[in-house]
Amino acid sequence: MKMQINSRGNARFKRWLQLLNSRGVHKHQQFLMFGERVVREILHTQPDRCLELIYPVLWANDLSVPETVTHHCLEGPLFKELDVFGTKTPIAVCRTPEIVDWNQKEAPQGLELLCPLGDPKNVGAVVRTCQALGVQKVILLKEAASPFHPASTRSASGAVLNVEFVKGPSIHDLNHDQILTTLVAMDVSGKNLTTYRWPKHVRLLIGEEGEGLPESSAAEKVAIPMTKGTSSLNAAVAAGMAMYAYRVQHKL
Amino acid sequence: MKMQINSRGNARFKRWLQLLNSRGVHKHQQFLMFGERVVREILHTQPDRCLELIYPVLWANDLSVPETVTHHCLEGPLFKELDVFGTKTPIAVCRTPEIVDWNQKEAPQGLELLCPLGDPKNVGAVVRTCQALGVQKVILLKEAASPFHPASTRSASGAVLNVEFVKGPSIHDLNHDQILTTLVAMDVSGKNLTTYRWPKHVRLLIGEEGEGLPESSAAEKVAIPMTKGTSSLNAAVAAGMAMYAYRVQHKL
Structure with missing residues (x-):
C-alpha cells in the first residue's frame, strides 16, 4: 500500500531532497538509486539495503520487495523535483554501506x-x-x-x-x-x-x-x-x- | 570595445541561448566554447573559427583576438543563464566546421x-x-x-x-x-x-x-x-x- 505525499513540507520528502547532494547523503547515511533496471536489480540482489520506494503517481504495480520496505507515492511536481534524471520510474532509498578507515599496513590484494x-x-x-x-x-x-x-x-x-x-x-x-x-x-x-x-x-x-x-x-x-x-x-x-x-x- | 547587452530580447542573446541545444547548433552552424583555458587555446590556434566573445560584466581585460571578433558583455543574470557550466569566464562563439558525407568507398587510414x-x-x-x-x-x-x-x-x-x-x-x-x-x-x-x-x-x-x-x-x-x-x-x-x-x- 502506498502513502501519497502531496506537500513539500513533508518530512520524508525534505529528507529525500537532501539526498540529492553529498551533505545529505553523509548526514542521513542514505542514498537514492534511479533507473528501473538498477532499482529492480538492487531489490533482487540486496533487498536489505532498500528502505523506501518512491513511485510516480501513475505507476501501476508495486515492485515486489521485502515487507520492511515502505511504499510512497509522490504527487506530480514533487516527483519531478526528485527525479533529477527524468527516469519517470520508481526511485529507491537505500542505506549506505559502512565505510571504514583504510588500513595502510595491509598489503594490496590484486x-x-x-x-x-x-x-x-x-x-x-x-x-x-x-x-x-x-x-x-x-x-x-x-x-x-x-x-x-x-x-x-x-x-x-x-x-x-x-x-x-x-x-x-x-x-x-x-x-x-x-x-x-x-x-x-x-x-x-x-x-x-x-x-x-x-x-x-x-x-x-x-x-x-x-x-x-x-x-x-x-x-x-x-x-x-x-x-x-x-x-x-x-x-x-x-x-x-x-x-x-x-x-x-x-x-x- | 565591448557592447553591453542587458535585455533578454536582444537578438544575439536569443541566438546564443539557442546554441545551448543541438537544434540551435545545427540551425546557426555555430557553437559555444566554455572554459578559460580552452577559449584561450582556440583563440591562439584557430582564431579564424571564432566569431564573438561573451564576457561577464566583471571581466577586467579583453582577450587578444583578431579584429573580426566582436566583444560583448552580458549583464549578470543573462551571463549566468548562458554560462551553464558556471565557468564565470569568457565564452567563445565559433563557426562549426563543415561536416561532409562519409565516402564509404574510401579505405580507412589507420x-x-x-x-x-x-x-x-x-x-x-x-x-x-x-x-x-x-x-x-x-x-x-x-x-x-x-x-x-x-x-x-x-x-x-x-x-x-x-x-x-x-x-x-x-x-x-x-x-x-x-x-x-x-x-x-x-x-x-x-x-x-x-x-x-x-x-x-x-x-x-x-x-x-x-x-x-x-x-x-x-x-x-x-x-x-x-x-x-x-x-x-x-x-x-x-x-x-x-x-x-x-x-x-x-x-x-
Whole structure:
C-alpha cells in the first residue's frame, strides 16, 4: 500500500531532497538509486539495503520487495523535483554501506584503486569499471566525491554496491614508504603504460581532474602515450585504460 | 570595445541561448566554447573559427583576438543563464566546421571511429580520446549527438576542433560487404580484446548507450573481458580501452 505525499513540507520528502547532494547523503547515511533496471536489480540482489520506494503517481504495480520496505507515492511536481534524471520510474532509498578507515599496513590484494576524483559522475564511471574488471577495493581519498551522490550512483549503473570502499587520506599524504612500495600512479611523466610490467598486487593512483598528480609525489609512474600537444584524457577513460592494461597481464 | 547587452530580447542573446541545444547548433552552424583555458587555446590556434566573445560584466581585460571578433558583455543574470557550466569566464562563439558525407568507398587510414553515441557528454569524451590517441577521423552515425553541443565541447576539452568529422549512415545500415571488410565492432559476444590482432587500417564501431550493437550486425566483434554478472561499461570508457588496445599494437 502506498502513502501519497502531496506537500513539500513533508518530512520524508525534505529528507529525500537532501539526498540529492553529498551533505545529505553523509548526514542521513542514505542514498537514492534511479533507473528501473538498477532499482529492480538492487531489490533482487540486496533487498536489505532498500528502505523506501518512491513511485510516480501513475505507476501501476508495486515492485515486489521485502515487507520492511515502505511504499510512497509522490504527487506530480514533487516527483519531478526528485527525479533529477527524468527516469519517470520508481526511485529507491537505500542505506549506505559502512565505510571504514583504510588500513595502510595491509598489503594490496590484486589490483586496488586510489580515487581522488571530485566529480561524482567520474567516480561512478570509475566504480563501474572497477566492478567490470574485478577491482574489488576502492580507497576514497579526501578529495573524492561521494560514490553515493546521485550523479555517481547513476553513472555507476548499480555498481556502487558491488565494490568495497574504504576511507583514505588526502592525495598529498601518500608519500610514506609503506604506501609507495605498492603504488603505481598515472602521470604524463611516467613510464610507457603499453610496455609497463605490472606487479600482481598493486594499487593504482589516478590524478585529480585538471590537477593531475601532486608534483611532490614519489610514486612509481606510468603514462598513456599520447599525440604531441595533447596532455589529457577524461579521468574515467584514463583510469579505464590503466585497469585494462593491468588485466591484460593479470587475467580475471 | 565591448557592447553591453542587458535585455533578454536582444537578438544575439536569443541566438546564443539557442546554441545551448543541438537544434540551435545545427540551425546557426555555430557553437559555444566554455572554459578559460580552452577559449584561450582556440583563440591562439584557430582564431579564424571564432566569431564573438561573451564576457561577464566583471571581466577586467579583453582577450587578444583578431579584429573580426566582436566583444560583448552580458549583464549578470543573462551571463549566468548562458554560462551553464558556471565557468564565470569568457565564452567563445565559433563557426562549426563543415561536416561532409562519409565516402564509404574510401579505405580507412589507420584507426577511424564509427560513433553512434546519443549522449553529447560521451561524444565529447570519445573525441578527446581520439585526439589523444591519434584517431583522426570520426564518422558520426545518425544516432550520434552533435559533437558541437555544449556538453560535448565541454567534455572534449577543446578536442572537437582537432579531429575530422564526417556524416555517416545509421548504425543499422553498416551491413554492406564494402564496410564490413574493414570494420571491428565492440560487443560482449566478441573475441577477447586482450588477444585480438588489429589490422593497421580499420574502423572501430562502438555500440549505443544501453542498446549496444544491433543484433543483425555481421561485423567482426571484439569484447572486453569482464567479471561474471557484469555486462557493461561507460561507453566512453569502453571505447577508450579498445582504442588503447589498438595503439598497443600500432604505436603512435
